[in-house]
Amino acid sequence: MANTLQFDLVSPERSLASLEVTEVQIPAADGDMTAMADHAPTITTLRPGILTAVGPSGRESFAVTGGFAEISAEGTTVLAERAYPAGADARAALEEHLEAARAKASEAQGEHKDVAEKLVDDMVKLLADMV
Template identity: 55%
Template sequence: MADNIQFDLVSPERKLMSVQASEVQIPGAEGDLTAMAGHSPLITTLRPGILTVTTDGQPQEFTVTGGFAEISPEGVTVLAEKSLPRTEMTQDVLNDWVTEAHRAHKDAHPSVADDAAKLLADMVAMGGHIGLDPNQPNL
């Protein structure tokens, strides 16, 4: 279909999805955006959040912790640091991801401590958005 774009979602562990999609909602580091057929070329970094892919009118959600999205008029490729289908995201997985982010913040060089704090805050917010409690104190 002319109104669809190729969408590919890849993490270091596996390819999570490769489909024709009508739209992709992306948690961009500079703000959320929606990519559709004919979108102007763009590369953006991701923040922890929910990536939503609509295929055949049905949205499918994935949690992502960061990475990059490359958007072109023909498609979207997301290279995620970590990603899972929303249905596979559990309290234990979220706790592990938040603990890792908390450790990175604690060990961060002062020049990147603010970036690490933002990553941790976004991770905690993502958990709250999907109904999970990250079991971690706020900064």
């Protein structure tokens, strides 16, 4: 199919998706971005958020807690720290991740505290976006 790209999503535990898509909406660390066919080569880090793949068979959304995305003209590969199909089943795991992030933020100091608090804020937004 013209104007499609290969999308692969993997986490340390498993491969979650390998699809032909028209676009991938990515929660990049520097802001949301959309990868499409013929995209300029890019590597970006991810923040916690909803990653959405749109293709001929519809939309598939995944909750990611961080990681990296490698984008090329032919495809997008996401290596996620943790990733779950977006939905009720993911909520409990994400809430545990949020509590761990809050615990680390309460112990962090200086610049590390700012980064840890940003992670907590991003996780709270991710959980809110899942409703």
